[in-house]
Amino acid sequence: xxxxxxxxxxxxxxxxxxxxxxxxxxxxxxxxxxxxxxxxxxxxxxxxxxxxxxxxxxxxxxxxxxxxxxxxxxxxxxxxxxxxxxxxxxxxxxxxxxxxxxxxxxxxxxxxxxxxxxxxxxxxxxxxxxxxxxxxxxxxxxxxxxxxxxxxxxxxxxxxxxxxxxxxxxxxxxxxxxxxxxxxxxxxxxxxxxxxxxxxxxxxxxxxxxxxxxxxxxxxxxxxxxxxxxxxxxxxxxxxxxxxxxxxxxxxxxxxxxxxxxxxxxxxxxxxxxxxxxxxxxxxxxxxxxxxxxxxxxxxxxxxxxxxxxxxxxxxxxxxxxxxxxxxxxxxxxxxxxxxxxxxxxxxxxxxxxxxxxxxxxxxxxxxxxxxxxxxxxxxxxxxxxxxxxxxxxxxxxxxxxxxxxxxxxxxxxxxxxxxxxxxxxxxxxxxxxxxxxxxxxxxxxxxxxxxxxxxxxxxxxxxxxxxxxxxxxxxxxxxxxxxxxxxxxxxxxxxxxxxxxxxxxxxxxxxxxxxxxxxxxxxxxxxxxxxxxxxxxxxxxxxxxxxxxxxxxxxxxxxxxxxxxxxxxxxxxxxx
Numbered sequence: 001x002x003x004x005x006x007x008x009x010x011x012x013x014x015x016x017x018x019x020x021x022x023x024x025x026x027x028x029x030x031x032x033x034x035x036x037x038x039x040x041x042x043x044x045x046x047x048x049x050x051x052x053x054x055x056x057x058x059x060x061x062x063x064x065x066x067x068x069x070x071x072x073x074x075x076x077x078x079x080x081x082x083x084x085x086x087x088x089x090x091x092x093x094x095x096x097x098x099x100x101x102x103x104x105x106x107x108x109x110x111x112x113x114x115x116x117x118x119x120x121x122x123x124x125x126x127x128x129x130x131x132x133x134x135x136x137x138x139x140x141x142x143x144x145x146x147x148x149x150x151x152x153x154x155x156x157x158x159x160x161x162x163x164x165x166x167x168x169x170x171x172x173x174x175x176x177x178x179x180x181x182x183x184x185x186x187x188x189x190x191x192x193x194x195x196x197x198x199x200x201x202x203x204x205x206x207x208x209x210x211x212x213x214x215x216x217x218x219x220x221x222x223x224x225x226x227x228x229x230x231x232x233x234x235x236x237x238x239x240x241x242x243x244x245x246x247x248x249x250x251x252x253x254x255x256x257x258x259x260x261x262x263x264x265x266x267x268x269x270x271x272x273x274x275x276x277x278x279x280x281x282x283x284x285x286x287x288x289x290x291x292x293x294x295x296x297x298x299x300x301x302x303x304x305x306x307x308x309x310x311x312x313x314x315x316x317x318x319x320x321x322x323x324x325x326x327x328x329x330x331x332x333x334x335x336x337x338x339x340x341x342x343x344x345x346x347x348x349x350x351x352x353x354x355x356x357x358x359x360x361x362x363x364x365x366x367x368x369x370x371x372x373x374x375x376x377x378x379x380x381x382x383x384x385x386x387x388x389x390x391x392x393x394x395x396x397x398x399x400x401x402x403x404x405x406x407x408x409x410x411x412x413x414x415x416x417x418x419x420x421x422x423x424x425x426x427x428x429x430x431x432x433x434x435x436x437x438x439x440x441x442x443x444x445x446x447x448x449x450x451x452x453x454x455x456x457x458x459x460x461x462x463x464x465x466x467x468x469x470x471x472x473x474x475x476x477x478x479x480x481x482x483x484x485x486x487x488x489x490x491x492x493x494x495x496x497x498x499x500x501x502x503x504x505x506x507x508x509x510x511x512x513x514x515x516x517x518x519x520x521x522x523x524x525x526x527x528x529x530x531x532x533x534x535x536x537x538x539x540x541x542x543x544x545x546x547x548x549x550x551x552x553x554x555x556x557x558x559x560x561x562x563x564x565x566x567x568x569x570x571x572x573x574x575x576x577x
Contacts (some may be wrong), residue, residue, distance in 0.1 A: 015040075015086040021095060024088075024110020028063050028100065034087075036065040041088040041263055050405025052293070054317035056101070056355060060324045063097030063104065068217060068476035070322055071224070072510055089288045093210065096472040101354050102331065135264045145237075189564055193345050193557065197468040205470075205482055206449065206532050213475040220477040220508070223527050227509060232516040235289055238327035239515040240280070246495070247276055263434055267443040274385075277303050278454055279498025279514065282331025285316050286510045295412065305417025309425065311392035313401045313410050323357055323510060325482035330354055335462060339366035340380055341373050344467040344551055345557045371559060374552035381459070382452035392418070456544070461485050461503035464546035465536065478533055480507040487543050493517065504536065 007051050019027075019041055033044040034060070048055050053073065061069055070079065171485050227233065250273040257266035281448035283289050284300030297312070304312040318333045325331040329346045333355040338347055339362075347370075350362045369376065395401065396418065401411050434440045465483045474482075487501035499506065499514025505524050506512070512520055528535040538546060 003282065015088065017088045018091050019088040021090075024063070024090075025097065025106050027087075027297060028097070029106035029108045033058060033062055033216040035061050035063070035070075036066050036090060036094050036138060037070050037082060039089055039094075040083070040086045041086040041090060042082055042085045044085055047405075050402050050407070052297075052316070052402060052405070052407040052410075053320040055402075056317070057324055059101040059354075060099055060321065062099040063106075064099065064472065065094040068220065072476070072508070073286075073320065073323065075287060075293070075511070080295070086478070093214070096340060098472050103564050126527060129465070151401070189561060190348060191346050194468070197466065199472065201466055201468045201470060201482060201532070204534060205478060208473050210473070213473060214479065217475045219527060219531055220475070224509065226523060227512065227520060230519075232512055232520050233291070233514040234516075235291070236515060239513075240289065242493075243276070243280060243495075247273060250276065258429065258433060261569070263439045263443045264446050267446035268450055270385040270443075271447040273453050274308055275454050276495075276498065277308050278451075281308070281310075281312060281315075282499070283514055285312055285319065288511050288513045291511065295408065297407075298413075301410070301413055301417055305414045306420050309392070310388050310419040311395050311414055311417060311418070313407075313414055314395035315399065317324055317395070318355070323507060324505065326480060327462055327465060328469065329467055334458075335467070336360060340370050340376065341551065342370050342554050342558075343463050343557070345561075346467070347555060348558065348561055357490075365557065367562065371555050372550050375554055377548060377551055378456070382449040384447045384455040385451050457487075457497060457500045460487060460540075460543050460547055461500065464543065464550045477508055478531075480504065480527065481533045481535065483507075485543060485546075486521070486539060488537050488539050494518065502539075530548060 024034055024041060027043070033048055034042065035042050044051075044058055048058060051058055070082075095105070100106065102194050112113075115433060202208075206216060250269050254266050254269040254273060257263075257269065280289075283301050284296040284303065287293060287296045287334040289299060300312045303314070304310045320330050322334040327335055329335065329344050330351050331354050333353070335343055336353050336356065338360040342348070347360065347366075348362050350359055352359045375549035396411060396415055399411060404412070430440050430444070434443055461484050465485055467483075470479075470482075481504055484504040484507045485502045487497065489497060489501050494501070499517055502514070502521060504516050505520050506514075508524065509520065525535055
C-alpha cells in the first residue's frame with residue numbers, strides 16, 4: 001500500500017509533500033523506482049525504459065541520495081527535466097538504502113505505519129519546532145523474524161559491515177560500524193581475505209561517519225563550481241581539429257600501404273586509426289564535446305559504429321553502470337571477465353552478475369585460466385577487439401537499448417553504421433582489395449592486435465585498485481578515488497593515452513573534455529589533500545606492474561584455495577574453507 005503524506009492545514013502540492021524515510025521504503029517495496037536528488041524524491045518508473053544510459057544504471061541508485069552521481073553524468077538541461085518525476089521531498093540528511101538490485105530488502109508500508117503517521121500528525125500539530133533534522137532513518141535490510149518477532153539487522157555479505165537501526169520509523173540515526181570478527185579462525189579462507197581488504201581500506205581512507213562523508217561531498221561540489229568558473233567544462237574545438245588531422249593521416253597511410261601491397265603495414269596504421277578513434281567516441285559518449293545529447297550521440301555513433309564497427313549504445317549501457325558501481329565484483333561489468341580474468345578472490349564464489357543477470361561460474365576452465373592470468377593478460381588483450389564485435393551485435397540484434405524516448409533511433413542508426421562498416425572494411429578492403437587468404441589473415445590480425453594497448457589502458461586504471469565494499473554510506477567521490485588510479489605521463493604523450501591516463505579525475509567529473517583533464521588534475525590533487533583521500537598516481541610501467549601483480553596475487557589465492565579443498569577432501573574433514 002502506498003503511503004499517504006502527512007496532513008497539513010495548508011494545501012501542499014503533491015510533489016512538495018515531505019515523506020519520511022519509512023514512507024519512501026514503502027514506495028520502493030511496492031516496486032517503484034525511487035531516487036533522491038537535491039532533496040527531491042523522484043519516481044522514475046515511467047522513465048526507466050527510456051533512459052539513454054540504460055535501466056540498470058538507475059537500478060543501482062534506488063533508495064539512495066544520487067545527487068552527486070546524477071550531477072556528474074547529466075547536463076543541467078537533463079537535470080531540470082527530472083523535476084517532472086518529483087513526487088515528494090525529504091528534510092535534512094538522507095540515510096541511504098541498499099538498492100534492491102544489490103540485495104536490499106524493503107518492508108511494505110502497512111496499517112501500523114499509517115496509525116503511526118496519524119499519531120505523528122497529532123503531535124506535530126501541537127509543536128512549533130521542527131520535528132527532526134533528518135528524514136526518518138530506518139533500514140530496509142532485515143533477515144527473517146527472530147524469536148521476539150522483531151526483524152534482525154542483516155550483515156551485508158559483501159562488506160562485513162553492520163548497519164544498526166530499530167524497527168520504528170521514529171528511530172534514531174543509523175550507525176555504520178565495521179563488523180569485528182568474534183573469532184577469525186572461524187572465518188573461511190576467502191571471508192578472512194575479504195575482511196582483511198576491508199580493514200585495509202578503512203585504515204587508509206577517511207572514516208565513513210556521516211560528518212566526514214558529508215564534508216567530502218560538500219567539498220567535491222565546491223570543487224565542481226571552481227571547475228565551472230575556470231571554464232574547464234568548455235571544449236576547445238581546435239583540439240578536435242588536431243585530432244581529426246591525426247585520424248585522417250593514419251587512415252591515409254593505411255590506404256597508401258594497402259595500395260602498395262604492404263598489407264601488414266597497412267593493418268598497422270588501420271589499428272592505430274581505430275585506437276585513436278576510441279578516445280573521441282568515449283568523449284562523445286559522455287557528452288564531453290558539444291554537451292548536447294543529440295550532437296554528441298551522432299558524433300559518437302559515426303566514430304564508433306560507422307568507422308570502428310563497435311556499438312556506442314552497448315558501450316554506454318555497460319560503461320554508465322561502471323561509473324556508478326566501480327570495481328564491484330557483483331555489479332561492475334568492466335571487471336567481470338570470467339573465465340579469463342579475476343581481479344578479486346570473490347569471483348571464486350561464482351558470483352551472480354547483476355549486469356549480465358547470470359552466474360559467473362568459477363568452473364574448471366576458470367580455475368585453469370585464473371592460475372595463469374598474469375601470464376595471459378597481455379596476449380588475451382591483444383585479441384580484445386573481436387570480443388567487442390560480438391558484444392556489439394548481441395546488443396543491437398537483441399534490441400537491448402531503449403526503444404522509446406529520446407534514444408529510440410539509436411539502435412537503427414547503429415545498425416546502419418555497422419552495415420556501412422562491414423561494407424567498407426569487410427567487403428571493400430578484405431574481399432575486394434586484398435588478393436589472398438593469407439594476406440587477409442595477416443591484415444586482420446595486425447590491425448586488431450595493434451589495438452591491444454588500448455585494452456591495457458582501459459583496464460590499467462581499475463584492475464589494481466580496491467574491490468572492497470565499504471557499504472552504502474561511502475560518498476561518491478571517495479568511492480571513485482578509492483577504486484581508480486591515474487597514470488603519470490609527460491604532456492606530449494597525452495595523445496597516446498587519449499585521456500585514459502586521468503581516469504580518477506574523469507570518474508569524478510565525467511563530462512569534462514579530456515583535453516582539460518590535465519589542468520583539472522592539480523585541483524583534484526588539492527581536493528584530495530584537503531579531505532585526506534589518497535590520490536593514486538603511477539607511471540605507466542609502474543601501473544602495469546601493479547596490475548600484473550594483482551593478477552598474480554589472485555592466481556596464488558586460487559592455488560591456495562584449490563590446495564585447501566584438496567587437503568580437506570583427502571582428510572574427509574570439512575570445515576569452513
